Amino acid sequence: MPKTRAGVDYGEYLRLGQLLSCQAPKSAERGQPAHDEMLFVIVHQVYELWFKQVLHELDSVMALFREDSVDERSIGVAVSRLQRVTEIQKVLVDQLRVLETMTPLDFLEFRDLLVPASGFQSWQFRLIENKLGLRAEGRTARERIPVGAASPSLFDLVESWLERTPFLEVSGYQFWARYAEAVGTMLANDRRTIETNPTLTGAEVQAQLAELAQTEASFAAVLDEKAHERLRAEGRRRLSHRATRAALFIHLYRDQPILHLPFRFLTLLVDVDELLSAWRYRHALMVHRMIGTKIGTGGSSGHRYLLATVERNKIFTDLYDLSTFLISRSALPPLPPEMERRLGFHYPRE
Numbered sequence: 001m002p003k004t005r006a007g008v009d010y011g012e013y014l015r016l017g018q019l020l021s022c023q024a025p026k027s028a029e030r031g032q033p034a035h036d037e038m039l040f041v042i043v044h045q046v047y048e049l050w051f052k053q054v055l056h057e058l059d060s061v062m063a064l065f066r067e068d069s070v071d072e073r074s075i076g077v078a079v080s081r082l083q084r085v086t087e088i089q090k091v092l093v094d095q096l097r098v099l100e101t102m103t104p105l106d107f108l109e110f111r112d113l114l115v116p117a118s119g120f121q122s123w124q125f126r127l128i129e130n131k132l133g134l135r136a137e138g139r140t141a142r143e144r145i146p147v148g149a150a151s152p153s154l155f156d157l158v159e160s161w162l163e164r165t166p167f168l169e170v171s172g173y174q175f176w177a178r179y180a181e182a183v184g185t186m187l188a189n190d191r192r193t194i195e196t197n198p199t200l201t202g203a204e205v206q207a208q209l210a211e212l213a214q215t216e217a218s219f220a221a222v223l224d225e226k227a228h229e230r231l232r233a234e235g236r237r238r239l240s241h242r243a244t245r246a247a248l249f250i251h252l253y254r255d256q257p258i259l260h261l262p263f264r265f266l267t268l269l270v271d272v273d274e275l276l277s278a279w280r281y282r283h284a285l286m287v288h289r290m291i292g293t294k295i296g297t298g299g300s301s302g303h304r305y306l307l308a309t310v311e312r313n314k315i316f317t318d319l320y321d322l323s324t325f326l327i328s329r330s331a332l333p334p335l336p337p338e339m340e341r342r343l344g345f346h347y348p349r350e
């Protein structure tokens with residue numbers, strides 16, 4: 001490629017000399033090259049490059065949320081960067097298909113040469129988990145890498161940002177008392193529907209009422225801080241009560257202009273978490289077909305260990321759970337005009 005006007009050369013700019021000399025299959029060193037090892041090396045390297053980009057985006061989002069006050073523009077930037085992260089994650093999930101063109105038998109040609117190297121040792125992957133807010137308690141000893149663990153995670157930063165949201169107290173308006181009334185009406189309707197349903201047997205009515213009682217208990221935790229703290233102590237909630245309420249308010253009134261970007265931001269956090277779970281699950285399936293029930297080169301139980309991480313390593317579970325507490329738009333308490341005004345965008349008349 002000819003040099004550009006500024007004198008920058010394609011290969012120099014991208015350091016292709018270095019980049020393309022970083023593939024050193026072990027089987028070639030052994031003197032019996034295994035054809036598919038090149039693919040194995042390159043696919044892993046491409047993942048690590050994408051991990052680097054994801055970290056770059058996460059760092060910038062976290063820097064925005066470290067500020068004492070996060071303005072609307074910053075949330076807009078955070079939204080577009082997290083959107084980019086999710087697009088990269090989709091590529092990461094899809095990319096496993098390329099590696100799956102290698103058959104299990106082809107993999108066996110060089111697998112033993114890799115011991116004890118393993119994805120366990122991908123410190124960038126651990127850093128992504130740590131920065132997002134995966135807690136050390138959830139990890140097994142082998143997974144624990146202290147990288148980035150000390151600084152506040154994105155989870156912590158989002159929690160403090162939510163706790164600081166001011167709009168829940170406007171001129172004495174008791175939003176939560178109104179919400180409790182609306183929930184009470186909704187649950188009473190549900191109870192009546194169950195009790196008067198002629199198609200249910202007595203036992204079915206009892207079973208459905210027991211489920212309803214659980215839903216009532218969940219709502220009680222949103223309405224009562226002590227109940228919420230009990231769930232937190234049991235590890236069933238992580239987000240503080242105040243932050244949970246703010247997140248719920250944002251979900252309920254997301255049609256208000258000022259809450260729309262915060263709503264998209266919270267939704268993207270769930271997207272990132274969900275796509276990470278999708279990757280974990282997809283990787284576990286690939287591992288199963290590649291090595292069956294053998295143990296991993298890093299010493300874990302292999303695909304069974306990986307499957308367990310799908311549920312265990314979710315980070316923003318509290319945000320998923322918020323849907324439990326949504327009530328329909330028609331049942332939402334109307335906001336007082338002063339609050340509507342504060343949550344809207346206002347342009348001066350010409």
Ligand code: HEM
Binds near residue numbers: 291303306
């Ligand atoms: C033939 C393909 C692959 C096989 C058979 C495989 C197998 C495994 C196994 C068995 C584990 C559990 C740890 C252990 O005992 O070693 C693991 C973990 C891991 N692998 Fe893979 N892997 C493959 C490809 C990939 C690729 C392409 C990536 C992309 C970076 C990757 C990233 C990881 C990561 C990050 C972990 C740690 C996951 C965690 O602990 O939550 N693996 N892999």
